[in-house]
Amino acid sequence: MTQEIDREKRDFMRASALAGGGLLLSGPVVLFAANGQPGTIRSRGYAAVDTSGKLVPWTFERRPVGDDDILIDIKYASICHSDIHQMRGHWGPQQYPQVPGHEIVGVVTAVGKNVTKFKVGDRAGVGCMVDSCLDCEHCEIDQEQYCPETTFTYGYPMASSPTGISQGGYSNNIVVRDHFAVHIPETISLQEAAPLLCAGITTYSPLMRADVGKGTKVGVAGIGGLGHMAIKLAVSRGAEVHAFTTSPSKVDDIRGFGVEHVTVVDDPKALAAHAGTLDYMISTIPVQYDVAAYASVVRPYGAFTQVGMPERFELTINSIALSIARVNFNVSLIGGMKETQEVVDYCASNGVLPEIQLIKAGQINDAWDKVVNKQARYRYVIDAATF
């Protein structure tokens, strides 16, 4: 019998006291919660408990594996600046405890009865979303991230979750609807695949929409986790990449990524020398900054895409400066599931790999400070065996 998230069935199952009868299991999984609710999955992770953003070890329950769900034994989860913003309340009040993490990879250890996309033992990844309606105009064109009912991977109301909200990937397992997991090819290591689930797709999607490639001059502003992936993706497409960083210490790395043109932006005036020279720019800067000064580096009537999300999601733009730049400003939010599979496959096939630093769970808080202080080089990946 399959575990269901529906309350009536849950009650029935409680009475039946069945443990994973309809599930294909690869190994021992705690299928009963401490409170005795049948089928819930016990998970160990690191959670924020208040806006301090300091994470602490936490054991919690995930929903039972439903007919359309898979259970993933998480191997690695990487750290995104978004994790920090959301846990610290920069994007609005949060429910705590909350487990962040939306760059998640592991191995499938159970599948629901309707699942054909995955089988036990498959390598799988989960990104920023874990559910949507799959029926609206956005879902129909594979842009589930814009569905009004999208459940993002952590902190979103989720009736099926024993904690009431979605809980992310800084943990040892996750239950997710199969549609919202992607396959991780054997040609890429799991730890290198993890950052593709957010940093990869978030930069890949707008770069592909902008059709960057041979003959295009592409700017990348903010060279952290997302920025260094934007560089590597654009370079791999044959574009002439121009990087803009506030960290002189990153210049050599950036050249190593295949970028000839690196500008250290110690002052917005440093951008003026490049006014109107690029075809397109993507900015990963996740804080308030002088958008128009960066946009002015793009040629008139070119486009500038923001992917970094600042505090309160507020970006203040100087209207007169943007008018002089004559640049189209837009904001892109991750990418759909089809495109997420695409970027993982693309990176695996083309050797477009993030620069990672493997850490243990106990190092997360220190790593967060380093992300904020621009010391990450360039993505911290947590070994989930240490949760």
Added chain:
Amino acid sequence: MTQEIDREKRDFMRASALAGGGLLLSGPVVLFAANGQPGTIRSRGYAAVDTSGKLVPWTFERRPVGDDDILIDIKYASICHSDIHQMRGHWGPQQYPQVPGHEIVGVVTAVGKNVTKFKVGDRAGVGCMVDSCLDCEHCEIDQEQYCPETTFTYGYPMASSPTGISQGGYSNNIVVRDHFAVHIPETISLQEAAPLLCAGITTYSPLMRADVGKGTKVGVAGIGGLGHMAIKLAVSRGAEVHAFTTSPSKVDDIRGFGVEHVTVVDDPKALAAHAGTLDYMISTIPVQYDVAAYASVVRPYGAFTQVGMPERFELTINSIALSIARVNFNVSLIGGMKETQEVVDYCASNGVLPEIQLIKAGQINDAWDKVVNKQARYRYVIDAATF
């Protein structure tokens, strides 16, 4: 002998004591300033003297009519929200006294010796610019408004001006380089032509760039001086226009302009009902507002053009909301001189006329209050004979 702005020549001319020898004059003009500087033009106008923005009568000097200049006897000048913003210091500190006004029409009363574009007696208009380099990449493609050396019509440093800054059109005359004046066809009244010099060109330029016409659904947000011109222009092009106003009292007027779809935005939520329905939107709202809420009315990957300029030129955009809208946001600044002539000719030929209210100089301060309070219907035009 022609009057020159160059100091050496000015000194020579002072010695020569010639009064307008090389100028073709249509009538008596005060060619000597009170301080005895030869050739300067005495002008009567209304000036702001501090950030209160209260205007007072003021007599001042304009530069002598140079070889490439024309002297215009101003007949009408209309009131733009920009006048108020700038005089009140909303866009930065100002030099006072300063005469606002950049919607200026009148009759040419003198031309410099190099001028072939105009002759004495011609009807002429001046908009937001009075000079630029005419040599840079922007000027070469008729976008003088983006030239780094553009002198805007009031409050800009101008070495040739006896007051040190450009002085605008709330006055009885103006001296301007011929390139920065346009012809006013006989088929339009001077008072109806005045608002075209800013409100007309500022909306015409982006509407033409967006290629609005039959088959396009165009939104106009903020139905004041600029907004009502945007409506009339888009309607005249055959577009299906959707108007968004915060003033229920304007609804009937707007329908009278040929708009079937009028939404009163008493709350940004009123916009949600129209999400993703339009091809393009232009916003004339000259204050901080919820840009992304309006932009979300445009279909994904459509464009949204801001032309209203808020205080400090600051527009705060919600990045997540703009990402969900997937709309290209841009800002457009007036238009070039060639296009300014084009909009005046277009409006004259097609009967696209602003709604105007004729006022006397003494009513300016009251009119400004009404503009701020959204009571203008829709452009105040000052009778320059009353200065």
